[in-house]
Amino acid sequence: MRKHWRHSLGAILSIVVGFIAIGLFEGYLSDLENIQREWYVHRGMTGHVIVEQRGAFGSEGRQDPWKYALDLEKQAAIEAFLQERAADVATRNRVLQVGGLASTGRSGVVFIAWGLDVAESVEVRGTWAWNVTAGQPLHQSGENAVIVGNGLGALLGCTGPPPETAIGRDGRPTGEQRPMACAQTHVQLSSTTEHGQLNVVDPVIVGLFDGGMKDVDNRFVHMPLPLAQRLADTDAVTMYVVLLRDARQAPAFAAALDAFSTERGLGLAAVPWDEHVIAEMYRRSTSILSIYRNLVVLIVVAIAGMSVLTTMLKAVNERVREIGTLRSIGFRRRHIVGLFTVEAAVLAAVSSGVGLLATWALIGVINSAGLSYSGGVAATPIPLTISLVPAACVFALVFLSGVAMLAALLPARRAARLSIPDALGHAG
Template sequence: MNLLPLAARNLLRNRRRSATTLFAMMVGAMAILLFGGYARNINLGLQTGFVQHAGHLQIQHRDYFLFGNGNPAAYGIADYRRIVDLVEHDPVLKPMLKVATPTLSLGGIAGNYAAGVSRTVIGGGVVVADQNRMRQWNDYGFPIVFKPMRLTGTAPDAAVIGTGVARVLQLCGPLAVRHCPTPHVEQASGADLPGDIAALAGEAQAQRAPRQATTIELLAANAHGAPNVARLNVVAAVPQGVKELDDMIVQLHFAAAQKLVYGGDTPKATAVVLQLAHTSQIPAARARLEQLLAQHFPGQPLTVLDYATLNPSYGQIVGMFGAIFGFIALLIGVIVLFTVSNTMSMAVVERTVEIGTLRAIGLRRAGIRRLFVIEGLLLGLAGSIAGVLAALAAAWAINHAGLSWMPPGNVEPVPLTVRVWGEYTMILSTLLGLTLVAGISAWWPARRAARLEIVDALRHV
């Protein structure tokens, strides 16, 4: 017989008990989906942030990722223009590609010698127009407003620094940085600019506008290890969210960075950053890039790295949320297991005479087992569907409540959103998972029901 209608009607017999079980399952499914949606949101938010700032893929010197921090200039790619050109015109990559842009990383010492202060910094030279295009990537539809880089439309010698750098270099006043305390030390004068630095910067000084209150000197080693200095005009101090970064970051135009590091030599880039239309295109794009690099630059030690490799914290955070999600799902699974098992055990006791009757008129033991397992599965399915609907409603309410939060590493609050709608894999997994758990939990009572002796069952009071 088709046991489905019979199982469904049996569930409707004790409406209150079935409703209680369904409610427990609904709350469980909703909890899993809401947390999963929140974790998913964080995952995609992080991904969006990384992709907006550093692209999906980067072509680098083979050893730059591991050893380049010490001396970025030594791991430059001389043919970066050809690579960008090749990538932009490749028929396979072109449909996937949003942006291909070079970057140059450098390390050095930034000094405000007028105040007699300096500190070590890490710098990045970027093509501002490309970076602005990259920051408009929002494949997951986050409610974020595009903000162009502060370097946009600035002079070639402009720089943007972290607020920590501004604080140490005592530029908070001229840059109008809020909440920036000043140290209680004696102020130095511009005469404190060391002679050797002054000499290195002399030529540049002669050609440029007079020193302003926001001028800094950036000392960096060039490709040969010799020091070089660039005088930069800081146009803004931008908080970075992470103090270590905030205390060290200096951003400048790509050409200015190249001039500082390579001077009159062949200018290079430390990476060619590629942003794709969709993250799912990474494997295909990477395979094609490796093919192109092997074909057109056979002698060069180049490699292709994805955003997850470049940002190990991404994998750690995603892994952490995955573990918490798994733990919550496991707990809820166990609760569902016992709830459904208890409900089905009570049903078996109550329907013992019916079990005997069904067996007497010819239903096999397996049929009894199937009947109760189907009832469990139906309970699981109904509870999960109710949970999915409740989660969708709750997610909608949360997403429209105007809540915000400050994720670690962020400088501005972001909207608190829960991503359930559209996460079909998560919804389907939760639905099937909880249904399966309910089916499994019904199995033991079903087995007990099937093993009843018919005459004992018929005599049951």
């Protein structure tokens, strides 16, 4: 190895670069998926399990939402089940979805509102508890207050500092109250009640929030549940969102609630958040990311594999004379092949260790740089962060080690089959 240190160094560099490429790319995609999940579960307040009347978000449910609302009796049944499973439940939040027209006296804008249990919604959001980029959040306001998406706020004559300036390095609002000004502090919200009547409320806009996605930013209103129920003249809610202590228990928890509903004839449907229609865009984006991941990983693996393969092939081919010398002093063919295989394994192990350290260092640099990028439907820049994924590191180690050993094995076997005079006279 000392005589051929250049080739050994070339093999090490090839494996290190391949390891870094696989580790960084897989870490980026893994972190992006984690961000998306957090955006839905906490930022979007879907929780881990959504409980609704069966068919509420189907075509018929959209046409006649009040037919599929959860009345007081069903709410009491759900509360009883949640009390039974209190050890599994972190918190729950009731949501009433209403829609209509919002106006500050000039023109009307279509809105979609979520009426929320304010205190519980803070618990669901977790680290996203402070969710406004200007003004103040609902939990610091009164019962007659609403917060609106930045896009909708602009249409209603409300302005604040650029939303991206209120976002920290981790992509969350900084938690600082920032100034907001509205041409009219009150907004008139009109909607059709449960009984088909037109009703109006006149709340105060106290904050602007970043909805994460442009469509949400341009349409959504958050308000206290009592205000939404007053607007719709109802005591019903659209759904419950349940935040579990262990997210992995969502399918089992949903199945248990479904069984509870069936036993009592309640007609409820409990669905893990990522299987609900609300998460349709999440499923589409993860499907696209999966295809993208497979394609790029295939390319990275092919390039890294070919680089390691050619480097090792060249290193072994130029050492045929050494093989002849070893054969002449009594080494058997299998000993020769074993030596080169062990050498390749040692090179791969050293390279993977260096690659792991380099990957870890690069991840630290990138994550501390505070970089961000704009992405498609995202309303504000997405923080560029990368996770260290153990499974990706193991895959890179196994794959690149296998390629290195195979690349050493094949030419070593061929060279070992040469006669001793031919091997000693090789001109490589």
